[in-house]
Amino acid sequence: MTPRSSRTSRTAGHLLGIDRVACDGRGLCAELLPELVELDEWGYPVIHDARVPAELLTHARRAVAACPVLALRLDRARA
């Protein structure tokens, strides 16, 4: 785990979402946001906890913007 990650602030109000049909395993999300996204052996994303901690929000936004097939998104968590 890198210093950026912290379990304590996972009450933040954003969730990482993936359009699984659009996703074709380019893997940029895991490069830009390794704290939240791993890849399986075929390069498709694995997200163990979709909640985005506040301190990762900027990085998450960057990863969303970088997805070449627009499959990654940020959803607002419901209260």
Next chain:
Amino acid sequence: MNQPHPDTLPAALTRAVPVSTLPVHAGPDGPYGSRLLHGWFATGGPAGLAEHLGRYGQAPLPDGKRPSMPLIHAVEEAGLTGRGGAAFPTGRKLRSVAERRGPAVVVVNGMESEPASQKDESLLHLAPHLVLDGSALAAAAVGAAAVHLCLPRSRADQVRALLAAVEERGRAGIDRLPVQVHVLPHHYVSSEETSLVRWLNGGEARPMATPPRPFEKGVDGRPTLVDNVETLAHLALIARYGPAWFRSAGRPDAPGTTLVTVSGAVRSPGVHEIPLGTPVGAVLELSGGPSWPLAAVLVGGFFGSWLPADQAVRVPFSKAELAAAGAGPGAGVLVALPHGACGLTETARVLDYLAAQSARQCGPCRFGLPAVAEDFRLLAGGRPDGGLMDRLRRRVGLLPGRGACRHPDGASRLAATALATFADDVRHHERLGPCPGATGRPVIPVPGGPGPEQEGWR
């Protein structure tokens, strides 16, 4: 045995009466507590419109084009849950569609893509007008402007029968909306609700990414209710006889009856109607009991769970208690596996089928599921390489929650429960090669024939 009372029928549901004050009507409880299959016990054949109306009278359709909240209340009060596999509360689904703006659409799901299930086919054969009544009532409940009935292309006789039934109702003038009958490719994931919506919108019968869910934006962009045919048949009876009658079968936390399909090592395989909460062992007895000592039971279908037989027979058939045992009702499927059969080989065959049937749209179904099926084939064939079991367990664990639909989740559950329930067989296959049962006659009815690769999705 209670006879139905057509003369006491539509008393209450079209008025805004609090549900708790509704009278308990004498409902159509037939022999063995049958409700949906009552007519079959009376005549041994399908019920035509005249017989149907003689038994139940006309469906108590509420007035007007607006959604009908009393009917939705009644379904909520009854505690009806979806009989297609997810067991979601039907009243809540009706409400979420009714509360959207603008006219809605009702999709009646008669696809029954689960190969081990025959209950929807049987119901549509024996009591088509109960399903069509339920469709009309659901349409009235949510304020729908269109009703679509989806049937599989592989059941041409059934399609003809339903077209005739719809036409007969049209001549008799008993439905406000004409039911449009559609014939879709019969693949495993084609019955998924987003597949139906996509097909009805002119696309392929493959699942779509959500959101939006059909209740938000479905057929023609309208709020869309997708319900299984059995669910709607129950709704047709709740509308007539009320929630208290519905709850007089089953248990408070699992009310009503449900259709089950029993196959495998039982003396008389077939479709039965049971009160929810009936122990699995008692359901097997309805099918003549085991024809051979049982090793395990597949509960729920190809997306279901293997349970050891001694555990399975004691579990009441209800969502909560099956969940506590690590299973679910699915589409009401039970397959009894006899001692001597190889559960790993059976599972490998089903996984092969599921892999071939997937829509190949998402990573887990394009790569993960075929890889799991291949690993399972190696295990079943007793040709494991050194890393097989670790690799298989890791791959099985990475399938759930990562597809647009629940296809990889279902396959993962089947594989994981097989590894647990047949743990002794796993050791045998790992160390000594395939068990004698691995080359025996298959127990689970896995369809051969062409799949989506050959037949396409349109």
